[in-house]
Amino acid sequence: MGMEVVNMALQFQGAHEPLFTDMNLQIEKGEKVLIVGPSGSGKSTLLNILSGLMPRVIDALLEADHMDLPDGGAVVFQDPDSQFTMPTIGEELAFIMENNQVHVDDMTSNALSTLEAVGLKKPLETQISSLSGGMKQKLAIASALLQKADTFFLDEPTSMLDENTACSLWETIQEVWEERTVVIVEHRVEHVWFRVDRIILLNDEGCIVASATPGEMLSDNREALDALGVWHPHSWQNAPRFTKSIDNGVPLLQINDLSISRVGNELLSVDELHIPKGQWITLEGENGSGKSSFMMAVMKLMQTRGEVIFEDHPIRKTKQFQGALYPVFQNPELQFITNSVFDEVFINLEMHHDEAAAKKKTGQVLSRMGLSHIKRLHPLEISTGQKRRLSVATALGGIPQIIFLDEPTFGLDARHTFKLLELIHELVEDGTTIIMITHDKEIKERYPSRRLKIHNGMLEEVGGGV
Secondary structure: OOEEEEEEEEEOOOOOOOOEEEEEEEEOOOOEEEEEOOOOOOHHHHHHHHOOOOOOOOOOEEEOOEEEOOOOOEEEOOOHHHHOOOOEHHHHHHHHHHHOOOOHHHHHHHHHHHHHHHOOOOOOOOEHHHOOHHHHHHHHHHHHHHOOOOEEEEEOOOOOOOHHHHHHHHHHHHHHOOOOEEEEEOOOOOOOHHHOOEEEEEOOOOOEEEEEOHHHHHHHHHHHHHHHOOOOOOHHHHOOOOOOOOOOOOEEEEEEEEEEEEOOEEEEEEEEEEEEOOOEEEEEEOOOOOHHHHHHHHOOOOOOEEEEEEOOEEOOOHHHHOOOEEEEOOOHHHHOOOOOHHHHHHHHHOOOOOHHHHHHHHHHHHHHOOOHHHOOOOOOOOOHHHHHHHHHHHHOOOOOOEEEEEOOOOOOOHHHHHHHHHHHHHHHHOOOEEEEEOOOHHHHHHOOOEEEEEEOOEEEEEEOOO
């Protein structure tokens, strides 16, 4: 079925201003619609309303003159962890099939064929908690496909996936969506822009400012897309350009004979790696290849074999880094420890400055990251893109010598991605070493001074950017 909302308004409990006011939206049965807009414009919230999760499951003040919405659509959430209910892959998929009255004799074959379709080659007994972020995203898509729903709601479904897998998954989704209504929220639009029937553009205030076919959106609304910093197929023409500076001096970090294992099997081996001061390094590789595990291993956050040396001192425990190495995790919520966006940055700065100077510096950091207007909100109340920017902002407090960034542009619009790239360049120019895990082809080819790739369990040097 299609869907319609007439004069809809929404306001969160405790918020000073409504997110949506007098919104009118109609989506026809069988239509494929892409919703785009800047970070914090309410795209995911709108998807939650259309799918019926809000206010039924997520509390909010919602009013409308008329709402006609589907019942029982399949949802792929922005954070795949939030939708799993069972411990293993097989049990998760079986739970879905049980609810759809699939005969028990058909469950295993259905599960395996669906996992193959999304490119998740893991045994059914695999613990979901052991999967990488990208693998969990594949499982979430597999779960949606098995629901056989008439409507799909997809919130950033391929944001954590490598380039080839993202393209392949959109082809898989397109193969099964012919008779279905599909509503998509996505920043990573290159694989989906010209697959949909219509694109809806939201502005910073959560208002619909344009609704058009993919071609018309580019030809008639290019100026509005660029002004709002919304991703479109030609966004990288506006990307910043930098002159690279490469410091090949005495190594800051040395890694020797490092071996990382998972469930008794060796995941990654690093014979020797020297990382000097002031380099911008990308760490690349397919989903599940061990990129995040490498970051955890270097920081001594997981047990490994091998040697990690920082400034000529062997590192055996995380605390030996003493703030010189700072991680920004794939899931930013894991590292938030205070009750406001302001305090999350301030708590690091007050260790290095007096209170007045720390408050001033905090204000400057939040302004630079586009977070000043939400500084009093709880870190868990803000959008995924805003959480990502906040997690990067916290790294600026102690001015560490090495910053690990795990998918730092996930969930960011073009405007804030380009600002983040400018900030990273300035940090590198000032001597900070950046190690960035990314799947973004444009970033990999444009910016790093070195590119490292994990392939077949080995860390390889694949050169710098163009």
